[in-house]
Amino acid sequence: MKFKAIVKISSFLLLFFISNLVIAQNTVVTGIVTDAKTKETLPFVTVAFTGSTIGANSNNDGKYTIQSVKPYSQIKVTYIGYKDAVIPVEPGKTQVINVKLVPTETQLNEVNVTSAKRKKYTNKDNPAVELIRQVVAHREKNRPENYNYVEYKEYDKMQFSLSNLSEKISEKKFFRKYKFIFENRDSTSFPGKSLLPIYLDEKLSQVYYRKEPENTREVILGEKSVNFGAAVDNQGITQYFKHLYAKVDIYDNSIMLLTRDFLSPISNAAPSAYKFFITDTIATDSNNKLVELSFTPRNTNDVLFEGRMYITLDGNYAVEAVNLTVNKNINVNFVKSLHIDQEFAQNPDGRYHLNKSTTYADFGLTQNGKSGLFGIRTITYDNYIINKPRPDTTYTNNTEVASDEVKHRSEQFWRENRLDTLTLAESKVYKNIDSLTHMPSFRRTADIVTLLFAGYKGFGPFELGPASTFYSFNPVEGFRLRLGGRTTPELSKRIYFETYGAYGFKDEKWKYFFSSTYSFNNSSIYRFPQNYLRASFQRDTKIPGQQAQFVQEDNFLLSFKRGNNDKYLYNDIYKLDYVHEFENHFSYTIGAKKWMQTPAGSLLPFITNLGNVVSTLTTTEASFGIRYAPHEQFYQGKLYRTPIINKYPILSLDLTAGLKNVLGGSYNYQNLHFRADKRFYLRRLGYSDVSVEAGNIFGQVPYPLLTIHRANQTYAYLLDSYNLMNFLEFVSDHFESVNIDHHFGGLFFNRIPLLKKLKWRETASVKLLYGGVRDENNPSIHPTLYRFPVDDTGTPITYSLGNKPYIEGSVGIENIFKFIRVDLVRRFNYLDHPDVAKWGIRTRIKFDF
Structure with missing residues (x-):
């Protein structure tokens, strides 16, 4: 929930503060x-x-208009297939200059185009399909991982700009103070786009790969990013983007973009999902023959590319270049x-690597x-x-955290080491945003947002x-202020407090909480890998078995519940907890x-079948847990960390032991x-998101120490809870469960014209819970155990599974208004x-592309 809020904040701030500004122009040039x-x-x-980033594009009739308050003396006219033209202009005047462009005399060394009578598309005897099957067959050979050793430099640049903004907002008094931001426009990099850069992140790395035993290490050499100040979590924005x-990786079977899983056009299943066409054959300057292979989805509603x-044609059947686009019919x-445009360069051995x-x-919102x-x-x-072995220590670490030195490289370092150039507009972003964040008006509004x-x-x-x-x-506390x-x-960076x-x-009654956390690795406890010790004390109310997801249990929206919930x-x-994560994503x-539990009033008493009333249940526990989440990534910032769901499993095993007569503990037991x-x-x-759980309690315990299954009496749809189960309805000392939540992504609605426009998406889920209570934990057999809870009339409200x-x-249906999910839930027994x-009927708020 927190990382979504961060993204919303950043988007709001950027759109709110950095909008297009129309400035009175002195130099105006028009023409055809x-x-x-x-x-x-x-x-x-x-x-x-x-010498500027101010530009425009001619319209369908060849007409253009360009203007600036600065006294520029030349315009440059560029067009693919024509020679560039540089023409003098008179600064500070309005003038008409018609431009005649001269075509460049270039041609391909060899082009062979074949045509055939149009017929129904089929894979059988189709040379384009035979060619793509050769590409698939040679895919592993053409991957860098086919080498025993590979190393290279990688320069990663990410930039976001506001595009084609309205020209009226700058006339308002509020935005005049931000005039310097709006002057930094780029109208030349992408035809038809007037871009105002507002975010830039750069990273230079040295990457080492070893095949046996396989490992990849990235050494960060330099890192630089726009800083929006304390109000915006810059690290979180970068991670999300x-x-x-x-x-x-075009050689992967699937490609993740915008949180969607696209099937690669050179995947094993590509011939059954795409249509392929040979549209050209080309000989390059080095006399290498290439085939231009065009492709399009068989079903334009599927999550596929076209391009x-x-x-x-040298026997490697390698990709020398690829251009991918997303079909407009996809539900995104x-x-x-x-x-996506990718270019590949040839190695000395004749193979190609991504360049x-x-x-x-x-x-856009629309x-x-x-x-x-x-x-x-x-x-x-x-x-x-290629194939130059290094010492084993070169490949040992999977990731490397950037040091302060790496994050504060000099301008000279970046000029000498960038593998790509910054545009004139990009080069001004760092200074402009730094100036913006030092303005009191920006900081005040950012705090409010x-x-x-x-x-x-x-x-x-x-x-x-x-x-x-x-x-x-809630019914016990009434109005609650916190x-x-x-x-x-x-x-x-080492010590954190929360209260x-x-x-x-x-x-x-007063409730309170206090925790103190010490980080052993001198970095934020919210960042991977964690290594900290936390001590805490909490005095508060709780519904047994209720578990809120990504929100506080006393969140105002969770106050609204169905049925009776006064227990x-x-x-x-x-509590005292030690957490240690390792680079390989194993943790313990x-x-x-x-833990001291006391009934809140007489609504949930602890009474044995002998009639004895217990005022407080005290337990003392020791616990040990392990977790393995290979290739796990996070949205993480200064004060939050949220896992990014990917295709890899997450496994956890926890053992909790109750210790009798230790610090007042009343029971011995083990919970696995x-x-x-x-x-x-x-x-x-x-x-499909699939969760499998199993648990077993060894020893005799009263029902508050049994597994109280996660129920939900709110009107929200909770993924991990049983949404039609009442609080305290089922307890177990052994259980197994399966939870499947499937998202069709518009598979059916995309085929219905009206629903297709709404971009609604279908969901379906099923939850199965097996369990029970053994005789040793059955209060009807052992009168010293607490009775299962009953309502005001004496009717039982807590049961064991049969x-x-x-x-x-x-x-x-999800994606209603882009972020609402509504489920019709059915309880079967x-x-x-x-x-x-x-x-x-249950609802859930979910923002997704």
Whole structure:
């Protein structure tokens, strides 16, 4: 939830503060561009003032207009296939200059074009399909990983600009103070786009790869990024953008972009998903023959590319270049266009390596809107060294954290080491944004926006929040007010504090929390890899078995619940936890906990079958857990960390031991819990998120220490909970569960004209829970155990699972208004329990592309 809020904040700030500005112009040049030989007008010709980023494109009739307040004396006119023209102009005047462009006399060394009578497309006896099958067959051979050793330099540049902004907003008084921002326009890099750069991130790395044993190490040589100040989490923005613009490997079976899984046009399944056409044959300057192979989806609604690639005919069947675009019919939010261009360079052994990859996308709230956000990620590779072994230590680390020295490289370093050049507009971004963030008006408004969207208000080394928990209510506490906050790295990178205080006006009790965390690796505890020790104490209310997802349990929205939900406990929890993560994404935790549970009033008493009333249940626990999440990535910033779901599994195993007579502990027991999560990508059918859990408790314990299965009586759809199960309804000392949440991605709605325009997407889920309570933990057999809870009439409300599982399923629609999911949930059994619902409507907020 937090990383989404960060993205919303950044987008809001950028769009709010940096909008297009119309400035009174002094030098105005208009005219018509024509072909010098044919006299025909030329559309989309780029006309710019020499030495500036101010430019324009001619329209369909060849007409152009360009203007500036600065006294430029020349314009430069450029057009593919024509010689550049540099023409003098009179500064400070309005003038008409018609331009005649001379074609360049260039031609391909060899072009062979064949034509045939149009017929129904088929793979059989199709030379284009035979060619792509050769490319697929040689795919592994043409990957860099086919070498025993590879090393190279990688320069990664990501830039975002506001595009084609309205020219009226600058006339307003509020925006005059930001005039310097709007002067830095680029109208030449992308025809038809007037770009105002507002974000830039650069990273230079040395990469080492070894095949046996396989490992890749990236050594960061330099890192530089636009800094929006403390109000915006720059690290979080960078992580999010790079996830959207993931690195593209055309030789992979699938390509992740904009959180969607695209099938590669040279995947094993490509011939069944794409149509291929040989559209040209070309001989390069070095006399290498290439085939231009065009491709398009068989079904334009599928998550596929269209475009063209150039294949070598030297026996390697390697990709020499590829141009990919996304079909406009694909169900993707906010993306007006997406392009990927890749160029490959030849190695001395005749094989090809990726030399440059450029991904650019045009974002907008509407498909036809002119203004929006334009993002470009360019990755350049150079200095390839093949099959030169290095010492083992060169390949040992998977990742490397950039040091302060690496993050503060000199301008001379970047001038000498960039593998690509910055445009004139890009080169000014760092200084312009730095000036913007030092303006008091910007900082004040940024603080307000941060509070509204992220829920925190910063005060240097301390943040106040989250705002969503300031007020809530429940049947036990009545109106509940809460105020809290946490420290930031500005106070210390090693020591962190978090606290809150709350007061219930009905039970007239104070609740509070305090934690102190020490980071052993002198970096934020919210960043990978973690290595910290945390001590905490919490006194608060809790519904047994309720687990909120990504939100605080006293969030105002969770105060609204269905049915009867007055069974609360007061909890005093003392905890000590040590967490240690490793570079290979294996981690372990060690913990100690003293837990005191007290019934909140008479609604949930602890009574044995002998009639004894227990005022407080005290347990002392020691715990140990391991977790393995290969290739896990995070949205992570200064004060948050959220995992990015990918195709790799996440496995965890936890053992908790109750210690009797230690610090007042009342019971000896062991609780073993296993969980596995994985996302399965099913190509055209979408993807499924699958969770499998199992647990077993060894020893005799009262019901509050059994597994109280995650129920949900709110109106939100919670992925990990049973959305039609009542709180405290089921307990187990052994259980197994399977949770499948499937997203079709518009598979069916895309084929219905009206729904296709709405871009709705289908979901379906099923949840199965097996479990039970053994005789040793059954209070009807052992009278010293606590009775299972009952309602006011004495009717039981807590049960053990019988010989059949609890089953719940749902069908739903997501992407309503781009971010709302609505599910129709069905409960299939145990319908004879009191106050249960067979059907329910639940909603969930989810932002996705």
